Amino acid sequence: MGFSKENIKGVLLALLSSLFIGASFIIKKKGLRRAAAASGVRAGVGGYSYLLEPLWWLGMITMIVGEAANFIAYAFAPAVLVTPLGALSIIVSAVLAHFILKEKLHKLGVLGCVMCIAGSVIIVIHAPQEYPINSVLQIWNMATQPAFLLYVASVIVLVFILVFHFSPRCGHTDVLVYTGICSLMGSLSVMSVKALGTSLKLTFEGKNQLIYPETWFFMLVVVTCVITQMNYLNKALDSFNTAVVSPIYYVMFTTLTILASVIMFKDWDGESGGSIISEICGFIVVLSGSILLHSTKEFERSSSFRGSSYMPVSPTLSTGLCSTNGESFKHDEENVLLPEEICLRRQESTR
Template sequence: MDTTFDKTGAAILALNDLYIRSGVPASNAPRPSWYKVVGLILAIVSGLFIGVSFVLKKHGLLAANVKYNEEAGEGYGYLKNVWWWCGMTLMILGELCNFAAYLFVDAILVAPLGALSVVVCTILSAIFLKERLSFVGKVGCFNCIIGSVIIALNVPTQSGIDDINELRHMVAQPGFATWGSLVVAVSLVVAFWLGPKYGKKSMFVYLTVCSLIGGLSVVAVQGLGIGIMAQTRGIPQFNQWFLYVVLVFVIITLVTEIIYLNVRLLSVLRCRKR
């Protein structure tokens, strides 16, 4: 009996040694501590860039309306405005930093820090666009900062998934599939039915589209980032078809967000003129 146990133990140790030599990391292995620092810095820089971009784009929209005598929310004169393009450039840089942050930390840290862009935009709008910030708005900004700090201090050191195959398995789960399908369906209804009817009266119509699609975009961007990081660790990812599905989905969702974010800014200007 003892001999049998000895042989079994030796076999298990041999298999474990082969597994370690293969270079495949253990599931949910702790990440290096500097990953969190780099991801945190990238997320903060992203929030700063995106926050400033909102102010620049809105300034460009206002200037274009005056220069080309356009009604707020109508026309494309802003495409000829240098301030609008500066804002768009900063937004692209911010999104790139945001994507890079997903390479180092999970969405549970990056997404909340995106709220910093709201705080930056609010402060700069009050300074440069002479917009008033109510008491409720100040409390909201304070809560954004406190919430982001608390989450940053308590973010887990282990990743939920390690490669694109794990993401494919989790996406195929009934819960996520149902939620994702519902989000897409509601977004289509809001964009193509409610938008034309109520989009000129309320900014929340197109804001809803940005928010819903943004939720899916976060998952897709993080999945793409995890796939890239797994590839750098020696785990083949670019031979997996699902990685390219995620890439296409990232492009579609980000373009959709940019389009409806611009429409939302135009609707804000329209609502203020009423």
């Protein structure tokens, strides 16, 4: 099908969102480094001095702008188009980290970036058009169709099983538990965000949708899902390495979101088999590029530690000081260690 003006708006907003979100990670990290260098206490060990750092707040504002653009994008374009484009924020973050934070981008990382871009182009070219939506009641009919209700029921059952059975037993040892909860709830939150965003768009166009209780119900679902999603995502990031959590979460979240959108909004109805296959292939290319980029970053980090000799890091790190052979030094802005770096250095020092 042809590429509509609505899709163009959605793509531009999604690209803008990726740019702002990707940049926000770098700005916030730069702010965290400055705050830790100034106070001697990192955020990872309980420091809150970053709250007084203007650069960190600039990063937060940048992220909020990016998330707002992403929210609006769902009101114009289908989720099967907007969601995969979120991978481009990883590229923005990796490229800016290379130039600003001096974090080396491996050649395979460059290949991962190229794959993400190529896959995104394929998805954009073959993106489906959405059927015109004139009322939130129309979305409500989509949300209450038997096929989507079955999907919602399945998600709720799986989430309850993961939260009450698997989370207490193996949540801290199996990365799929927390990321599974986040991804399942995330797929419902995106559907609700799209419904809410479309309702607000129609309201601004002069068709007031705030008079319908369905609009407020979708808002309640958004708040509930997002709070649950963020809670368990924080647990996942606290329990496992970011390089492991990020690609797994992205794969599961994007896959489930596309599945939910296809069921609820009938994104692939009327699409040719070739277009659907092309979209799936583009999605697989984006996923592969994202995983390759994350894996390469972790490989580079591990290799840099194996190539150097480090002495044990003393417990005085919590005060901003490290000891090596009885000598102490204070971290500067560019030498603030991350928790996983500390662990790797300790492991290397004991070999």
